[in-house]
Amino acid sequence: MEPATGDVLARVARAGAEDVSASAATAKAAQKAWAAMPYGERAKIFRKAAQLLEANRDDYATWIIRETGSVRPKAMFEIDSVLHLCHEAAAMLTQPRGLVLPSHEGVSSIARRVPHGVVGVITPFNFPFLLTSRAVLPALATGNAVVLKPDARTPVSGGVLPALMLEAAGLPPGVFHMLPGDAQAGEALVTDPDVTMVSFTGSTAVGRRVGELAGRHLKKVALELGGKNALIILDDADMDLALCSGAWASWLHQGQICMSAGRHLVHESRAQEYARRMAEKAKTLPVGNPHTEPVALGPIITAQQVARVDRIVRESIAQGAKLLAGGVPNGLFYPATVLADVTPDMPVFREEIFGPVVSITRFASDAQAIALANDTEYGLSAGVHTRDIGRGMALGEQLLVGLLHINDQTVNDDGTMPMGGRGASGNGSRHGGPANWDEFTQWQWVTVRNSAPPYPF
Incomplete structure (x- = not known):
């Protein structure tokens, strides 16, 4: 619905638990091939997405204005921010992904960043295009597949538009799923066994529930919540x-x-x-x-x-x-x-x-x-x-x-900064810049020996 007029803007299907389960399974099956794709090919997709967005920015802005009730400068800020995030996602693919650790003679010891697998993303209504892209783009760039549940009040600018943009840019089928829905779909996403990490942006009350469910299922969760x-x-x-x-x-x-x-x-x-x-x-x-x-x-x-x-x-x-x-x-x-x-x-x-x-x-x-x-x-x-x-x-x-x-005010955002809070504003997680590697990958320790060692028994 358009808040300013009450007019119907679009009709969008409402996903249920079965839809979430099917998408998560498909995403899991597609993730390995996506992570194995040459990094240069993956980077091209994000750069192409930026080109498509730039060419269609007025159409995207109109959707954001009508669906969220925002003034045009705010809508254009969202678009400019997502353009920046597209280029940042492409740049992530040429960044170092690990460390060489101290080791003994004849032993190579490294710590490397590896994707979680399937990342579930739940986003709010207020900056839907930006806040969806802020999680989805780096999650994809680091080799994950993504299942997104945008807010049911802004399913187009928070879900359909980024999905169409990435599809047109050449993202392989099965890697990204967009499922508008309500709390039922959200809980199904958090608890699905094929989803290994959850990124939630929204109210503190709902964030507590997401954190509780994720903890019960031993999943990593990034919570970016409210503020006073x-x-x-x-x-x-x-x-x-x-x-x-x-x-x-x-x-x-x-x-x-x-x-x-x-x-x-x-x-x-x-x-x-x-x-x-x-x-x-x-x-x-x-x-x-x-x-x-x-x-x-x-x-x-x-x-x-x-x-x-x-x-x-x-x-x-x-x-x-x-x-x-x-x-x-x-x-x-x-x-x-x-x-x-x-x-x-x-x-x-x-x-x-x-x-x-x-x-x-x-x-x-x-x-x-x-x-x-x-x-x-x-x-x-x-x-x-x-x-x-x-x-x-x-x-x-x-x-x-x-x-x-x-000497500035509280509303500041930049795709290269680690965005997040503490206390009831979040669980210490961050989105943006160097924090994206922390959130959307995990460490793996790898050792390689010239020859296997003899053990006492």
Whole structure:
């Protein structure tokens, strides 16, 4: 469905457990030949995929805009990011895959990276094309076959489009399977005996279930989950730049990003100005259908998610938060919202919102800012604004996060960086750059002796 209009965009089959089982078996059978294909031939497929995407970027962007409700710049960012990931996947195939270890005379000892076999990938609705490609492309590049279950709300941009792209680029049959489905298909994928590793990106609640099932079946699992990220504005910050960062960090894609700034921690000497100017900015941002109008914010993905955002805002206001802008939904459209005087006991401070809400909490010292930022079960991203780089680094080093940005906001992504969090934001796994070898392969120790040794018995 198109969130902005309610129109039907496409009809896609819903996979069940039997479909997952059949695809996993086929993928397992195809994986060895794929891993054995000359690396140069495999690299050509990823480069061809990039060429096809570049030639069809407007069509892909239209699907992302209509299916996810995103504005065009966000859709184009996804496409540019996937282009980068295609070239990174091709480049992985010429990188070293092992180490020569110390050994005795006459013995060669090496540690090499080998693929898991079949990797199951489960992806979310918010950046479907990018987050699918972020796992699928390196998993394939390292010699695995892949079974993908995209989010049922975005099966085309999260599943059909990357599948068509790779098929047209020449990926051999059976190596990649795309099965849209619900929780039943997801659980079948995690528990299937032919799937040896699972990559999940989504909510912490579902991630706990995925981790539980994977652990029960002794499978490696990479969990990239939610966040309650802090953007810290120190008393010496450049206010114009801080406001720009704060608005982007909370309102980009309607706040439906795991790295969105869920808490704006502002020094008490600057908090009143920050709140006033943020509210002024919020009131200027148009909300509407991004496919037909030049808007800053599109629709929230579902009515259920709108209800969740509205509940968090209303309950926080009832507990004393001050509403300065927004806060009134219109169907699936929710305006840029600003809440001031937020305290740590309020839902807007504690819960991941996944909506366009700036939540402002005051602090009096750097130590208090650190304590407030760490006062959460999550540990994904943080940003610190200050003119004193040393001060910012000293503060940042005490934040329990996987991603830290000094003089920038919390929503940052790059295919060459290790993306992931700690605590309820993930199990320490990472996607991107050097971390892809860690996640999508495992070590194998190999020794070769000039002659077999004599043992005592």
